[in-house]
Amino acid sequence: MSATTEHGTSAAPRERVASALVVDDLHVALGGRPVLTGATLRVAEGELLGLIGPNGAGKTTLLRTTLGLVQPTGGAITVGGRPVRPGRVPVGYVPQRHEFAWDFPVSVAGTVMTGLTGSLGLFRRPRVADWEAVADALERVQMTALAERPVGQLSGGQRQRVLVARALALRPTVLLLDEPFTGLDLPTQELLADLFAGLAHEGRAVVMTTHDILGALDICDRIALLNRTIVAEGTPAQLADDPQAWMAAFGVGPDSALLRVLKAAA
Numbered sequence: 001m002s003a004t005t006e007h008g009t010s011a012a013p014r015e016r017v018a019s020a021l022v023v024d025d026l027h028v029a030l031g032g033r034p035v036l037t038g039a040t041l042r043v044a045e046g047e048l049l050g051l052i053g054p055n056g057a058g059k060t061t062l063l064r065t066t067l068g069l070v071q072p073t074g075g076a077i078t079v080g081g082r083p084v085r086p087g088r089v090p091v092g093y094v095p096q097r098h099e100f101a102w103d104f105p106v107s108v109a110g111t112v113m114t115g116l117t118g119s120l121g122l123f124r125r126p127r128v129a130d131w132e133a134v135a136d137a138l139e140r141v142q143m144t145a146l147a148e149r150p151v152g153q154l155s156g157g158q159r160q161r162v163l164v165a166r167a168l169a170l171r172p173t174v175l176l177l178d179e180p181f182t183g184l185d186l187p188t189q190e191l192l193a194d195l196f197a198g199l200a201h202e203g204r205a206v207v208m209t210t211h212d213i214l215g216a217l218d219i220c221d222r223i224a225l226l227n228r229t230i231v232a233e234g235t236p237a238q239l240a241d242d243p244q245a246w247m248a249a250f251g252v253g254p255d256s257a258l259l260r261v262l263k264a265a266a
């Protein structure tokens with residue numbers, strides 16, 4: 001059994017599950033430079049997908065296009081069968097921690113509430129149901145006790161959990177995670193890994209970009225290798241046994257340390 005790759009091999013048929021996220025022949029250019037070319041990907045309900053590739057491969061661009069923040073030059077993305085439009089599709093997004101203004105004077109709960117800005121609009125005050133969604137999200141990431149603490153006083157791991165709660169407050173059907181484990185200690189990584197697996201088990205489609213290849217192989221249901229396009233995809237077991245796919249995605253040779261690590265992990 002082998003992973004689906006651009007070289008034409010294909011995996012054995014899987015049980016049919018509804019696709020929560022569909023990326024179809026996506027082309028994206030930034031500043032006139034092609035970033036994604038013909039990228040095609042489907043993520044099923046209840047699936048945790050690891051999106052892996054070298055720096056500059058287009059991983060974050062793919063996430064931002066899914067959110068409707070970047071307009072493609074060709075192809076399409078649908079969530080639950082609907083075209084993506086900012087604030088109009090149930091997609092939660094956890095950015096990299098450095099993208100958030102942690103010196104802003106706001107509490108943990110207030111920060112999580114900002115995840116609902118798109119659905120609330122600029123002028124409508126939060127309802128009781130909105131604060132309940134915030135409370136539920138904080139409980140999921142074990143941050144309830146710190147709800148009133150200023151976000152500027154949090155540790156790196158606590159800040160990451162706040163960003164996850166902020167995305168969960170929307171109660172999304174699709175959750176996008178951009179390098180969620182970077183710079184975190186091992187207990188926090190394990191806490192979040194268990195949370196992401198649990199969210200997928202509940203029926204959400206979870207897409208995670210990461211440089212932690214071994215971690216992704218351990219927790220993800222499926223892996224997609226990206227380098228301007230989807231080079232290969234399959235289960236962790238399939239891809240761990242497919243050195244050609246990693247060589248194509250990362251531009252490394254057959255003696256690469258990456259392949260030795262994958263072989264040792266297989």
